[in-house]
Amino acid sequence: MIFCVEDDRNIRELLVYTLESTGFQATGFENAKTFRKALAKELPELVLLDVMLPGEDGYSVLRWLKTDERWRDIPVIMVTAKGEEYDKVVGLDAGADDYITKPFGMMELISRIRAVLRRLTRRAEKEELLRIGNLEVDRKKHEVRLEGEEITLTLKEYQLLVHLMRQPDTVHTREQLLESVWGYGFSGETRTLDVHIRTLRQKLLGAGGMIETVRGVGYRINSRKQMES
Numbered sequence: 001m002i003f004c005v006e007d008d009r010n011i012r013e014l015l016v017y018t019l020e021s022t023g024f025q026a027t028g029f030e031n032a033k034t035f036r037k038a039l040a041k042e043l044p045e046l047v048l049l050d051v052m053l054p055g056e057d058g059y060s061v062l063r064w065l066k067t068d069e070r071w072r073d074i075p076v077i078m079v080t081a082k083g084e085e086y087d088k089v090v091g092l093d094a095g096a097d098d099y100i101t102k103p104f105g106m107m108e109l110i111s112r113i114r115a116v117l118r119r120l121t122r123r124a125e126k127e128e129l130l131r132i133g134n135l136e137v138d139r140k141k142h143e144v145r146l147e148g149e150e151i152t153l154t155l156k157e158y159q160l161l162v163h164l165m166r167q168p169d170t171v172h173t174r175e176q177l178l179e180s181v182w183g184y185g186f187s188g189e190t191r192t193l194d195v196h197i198r199t200l201r202q203k204l205l206g207a208g209g210m211i212e213t214v215r216g217v218g219y220r221i222n223s224r225k226q227m228e229s
Helices: 009-021 032-039 058-066 085-093 106-127 155-166 174-182 191-203 205-210
Strands: 002-005 026-029 046-050 076-080 098-101 129-132 135-138 143-146 149-151 211-214 218-221
Touching: 002 009, 002 032, 009 026, 009 106, 026 032, 032 058, 046 058, 046 106, 058 076, 058 085, 076 085, 076 106, 085 098, 098 106, 129 155, 135 155, 155 174, 155 191, 155 218, 174 191, 174 218, 191 205, 191 211, 205 211
Parallel strands: 002 026, 002 046, 046 076, 076 098
Antiparallel strands: 129 135, 135 143, 143 149, 211 218
16 A cells, blocks of 8 residues: 655646556545544555645655654655755655655656555565574574574564564663554553563573663663673
């Protein structure tokens, strides 16, 4: 599914028609408000985002997307009448994956979309294998290995480890971990998280020492710590 955020009805309908006629599913939105509501219900493969939107402009929407864990990995192509280099830099620096200026050919747009999706597919394949020192997570096989030996984890322990290993040396707040692993709006006590971190450390043996507590904030994996003897 591709979301097209474009206030011009004729362009929006043309975008949706072209996408669907070339094998994609697509839905159009005339403003940021309707787009946000839809995003809370369904995650698209990619977003085509116009800059000149009524109310909240595309740059603001882009920054909002890229600062929220729930959808910051969704690729975004900025679509706008602005063609100055400065405008492109603003969009790309804010996290856009590509930038196309009106007027443009529909086949060029389809080619850009496919190129972005190919890049992300290759990136995702590389991210399937996470490795820090002798600790390895094969996300494709759903396996965790320490020095080549498989370690059995519960689903929540596995999800916690993946979340931490995807961004080593980054402090993850308790709220972020609870939301990512237990789901948005999870209302359980943070004691649940602490218990799972403790059992995860125990199962990882010497590598468990890489999982550090950041007092008053949350947890992180210290990639420089490696194995403890």
